[in-house]
Amino acid sequence: MELLRPSSPEEATGALGNGSRALAGGTELVPLIRDGLVKADTLVEIRDVVPRGVTGTRIGAGTTLAELELDGEIPQALREACAQAASPQLRSMGTIGGNLLQATRCWYWRLGFDCWLHGGETCFARDGAQREHAVFGNDKCASAHPSDIAAALLALGATLRTTRREFAVAELYRLPTDDDRNVTTLAPDELILEIELTTPDASTYLKAMDRRKWSFPIVGVAAARFGGETRIALAGVAPIPWLLDSVAILDEATPLPGTGYKVEIARALVRRAIEAI
Amino acid sequence: MARLIRTEKEVEGRYEEVWIVVDEDALDRWPAGPLTTVGQRVPRVDGLARARGQALFTADLQLPGMLHTAVLRSPYARARVISIDLEPARSAFGVRAVIGPADLDQLTDEPGYVGHAVAAVAADTFGQAQAAAERIVVEWDVLEPLLDADEAVRQESFVSDVANYERGDFERGLGGADVVVEAEYRTQVVVHNSLETHQAVCHWEDDGITIYISTQYIWGIRASMADHLGLPPDKVRVICHAMGGGFGAKNSPGDYTPIAAELAKRTARPVRCALTRREENVAAGNRNATIQRLTAAATTDGTLVALGGDFVNAVGYSGWSATTEGPMKMLYACDNVRTTQYPAKLNLPPMAAFRAPGFVEGTFGLECLLDELAVKLGIDPLELRRMNYADSDRTDDRPFSSKNLAECYRRAEPHWAKRDEVRARSRGPWKHGIGLASQIWYGGGGPPSYAWIRVGSDGRAQVVTAMQDIGTGTRTAMAQIAAEELGIPLDHVQVSLGDSARGPFASISAGSSTVPSMGPAVRSAAADAKRQIIEIAAQRFHLEERVLDLRDGQIVSTDGGSWPLTEVTGLLESGQILGQGARGPNPAGMQVLTFGVQVAEVAVDVETGEVRVDKIVAIHDVGRVINALGAESQVEGGIIQGIGHTLSEERIDDPATGSILSRTLDAYRMPTIADVPEIVSELVDIPDEHLTNLGSKGLGEPPIIPVAAAIANAIRDATGAEIRSLPITREEMLRALREAEAREKERRGAAAAV
Ligand SMILES: Cc1cc2nc3c(=O)[nH]c(=O)nc-3n(C[C@H](O)[C@H](O)[C@H](O)COP(=O)(O)OP(=O)(O)OC[C@H]3O[C@@H](n4cnc5c(N)ncnc54)[C@H](O)[C@@H]3O)c2cc1C
Ligand code: SF4
16 A cells, blocks of 8 residues: 655645545544455545644634634534544544545444445345434435534535535535435545634534443534524434424434434434524 | 362352362451551552553563464354365465364354354464455355344243242232332343453463463463363463453453464464454453343332242353342342243354353342332332341352341441432433442352462562452452561562462452452461461570561560561571462351442433433442452442443344444443543441451452442432333433333323323
8 A cells, every 4th residue: 555645735636536545634544444445555645735723714624623622713513513522532633624524333334234325235224223323314324424523514504625616515415326325525536625614603512422422423413503593403313414404304304213212312402502502 | 187078169150069178267367447458558569560561461472483363253143164265365475374164173164153263364463364364265154043032032042951940939929919010121232342352372382382361260271271282281381460351251261262272383383362352342252131021029018028030141152141030039038039041042142251240130120120119119219128138048048158238228328318419409301310229249259279478588478379360459459468467568578470380279360259269368378477487486586486476577576575577587598488378168058248239329311311320339248358449449440330331331233144233442332431420439348257267258240230220220210210221322211211201191191080
């Protein structure tokens, strides 16, 4: 395996695609490669290419979660989402760009079962072990998106600047289809450079976990208020971060037999989040 | 004098009748309570070395030329190997040897669970071994696995006989009851997940083998590997200096030791076989799941008139069936008890002992049921337990060697009395409550166990015994006992252990038996040395032996005389005083048990199902306490592990294939430090006057036993919800809350209809 250290975005994107992968903190990519879930013959280290740090409302994609959780200037929802994610060690290495692009924690997928999302025929979680799985958008793949940070950015209405385009964070994600099982719209040779935030009047992030720390969200709820409008987004409830157009949408959830409890938790946390802001 | 006796030997609640030779144990008892060294708070003698990374674990060992092993394990819960081709692995880079089912009993061509070892590769590096193992080509005939424990009972698929027990007449007792409660409880599979994974390094030298292994039982490994290899036991040397956790799963050689031994033989090199974290989560043993269908019946005055239960132990493909029914049989003075225990054989990874196997699970069921009964009777749960206090072991009417559970209950009172105060903390969705549960378990240890001691001319002592310190602080406790008996400062005692070639036979470190088995042997060795020192001193100072004693590093006489110990030992120059000691017998005709009670304070968010444990008060009766600080750390460790068992830990199995889905520590959730509540530990430090020269019982297991029931009972107190299954995840908590709401509605409806 080869490790490249490009010094400009152009050089980096030129090296990407064709079996090479961008390497940021490596907390997600390295385990995936080790487990044979991602094949890569070249790693392109993007440390010198992708901005790091916060300037006003712009966050470099190379900023670590540890840096963000301590930043008093960024909206509370994002700060809280970072602080409650993973463990201190992981947050010191893991970047916000990498966090948005992490894969599902579905155990079938992680153990390399030939499931629908891996390109196979069946979703094993549907009749299998499914307590961590989805309650929305789960008719093909019932996995639950694990990123706390993505839900926060979705509620905050953030936009992304990549090496190719600028777009709302909502457009980074797509529900996978039979023809295209990807959950993001990022091209293989496209790099996220920056995240641009709009500043809400108030925001918060609430997270239900299986233990007090170091746990992926059972349900994460981000809420942000802009004047009279409140935006709510959920983590851990659908194969992608899930924007909740209204609280009533929770009544339309399609839980699996083992995930109904998530709807109940979401209801309570959404109400609390709205009350909090 | 050595004496040959026939006695019952107990380990982890399992009994065997054995012949043993025991030495008389005629020492005077020490007074109760903290002494000069024994009973004090003593930091671990090897604490600094551990903290500095200097303690040598099996995982640290690097021998010249050592090879590394990867094991090919079955991906199927039940299958047959139609054909296996090892050649592609043999020709892989760095590979030195490859073995398959034809080469070793521990490798199978008919795997019965996911993770069953099929083949193994030794290579220069672990990465090479792993890459080579992936090249092994297996053609499988995949068979339908049996995964459901109730189904196994229907099919009579058992690992051993169904165990039936009845005393009195259960049906008659039930007939005479005023109040009956019935409930089904379920406990999950939990995995030990020792920090140091299961592993061994095997090294053939001359005509014998040296086995470095992370183990709880050096002598057990020596015996079973000698048997396996067809060697005289003294040709098998077993070494374990420091150990990164076992919790019951490291009592035997497993598959990895025979695999390493075979590969070492074939390559004439030292070979390490170490489980990866993922293998550890699959193939290293587990606390098996249970289903408990229980009945408790009482008269209105609170007298238990019948206890009954069907206990299904989902043992797995092999292993033994723990006494999940034990607490029901032993904890209370109920005349009519009937239990049936089904040891279900399944295509799931085999169980291994796990910190009080059976009793942790059985106490959860029994003590929750007892609280349900208390609610129905309108009797205070602590009172109900006192009303049915057992004064003897009702399973065979033997007296207890000592039992201070009543004292534990008494000390629990001030904590229990805070019930209203705790409940009054409830705010909004957070409901607070308090619950308790009792603990009963073995922990008396037993013979044989031996220790030697040598005192040099500098007046320092070395304890030599081939036991292991499994991380519980054994080295420290043994040093304290020797220092106390010899009357010398703790730092003048060294403990040499961990090597079967250096020291006499020592007990297994399981079943909370290390201190009660080894401690008396160490004291008796020290007493032997002390006797000799006094004999010499008497001659040196022309005094009678009976007026002399050892204290504070001095030889003292009753008339006020005092000489430094070295004034006598110094005469020896290079000579040494050698003491020898053995563990005496357990008290004949008596049942030796440990007891305790824990009180838990919890808060429940009734909207999200979050359970927060705020405080656990643990009060245990384990006889004399040797190291007050070490004991406290055992209590804390047991409670933390118990909190994992109660709230978050669960092996996740695929219900269709029996594959293990939780193989990493982000999917298998042990508590973090943030999950640890305030822990108050109190030990009723009363020596057992019938048990050995120390009066000490073991403490490794007791603290984990009542945790789950105490928490579940506190949850009931806070919310009215009946927890029926572990772990108490959000979904179990919410289910129980909704069920309680429905019950309440029904009750109100019924009340309104009247
Ligand atoms: C045990 C564990 C627990 C965790 N718990 C949580 C949790 O509770 N909540 C949560 O939200 N997250 C959690 N995480 C996820 C963690 O936050 C992410 O692994 C981390 O943020 C990823 O960042 P990284 O820099 O290490 O990414 P990498 O591993 O370097 O990369 C991840 C992926 O993103 C791509 N990539 C990285 N940066 C860019 C970029 N700028 N442009 C384009 N592609 C890029 C890589 O090619 C790769 O595909 C957990 C992870 C672990 C391992
Ligand atoms: S939930 Fe998605 S990732 Fe998991 S098994 Fe189903 S298809 Fe695969």
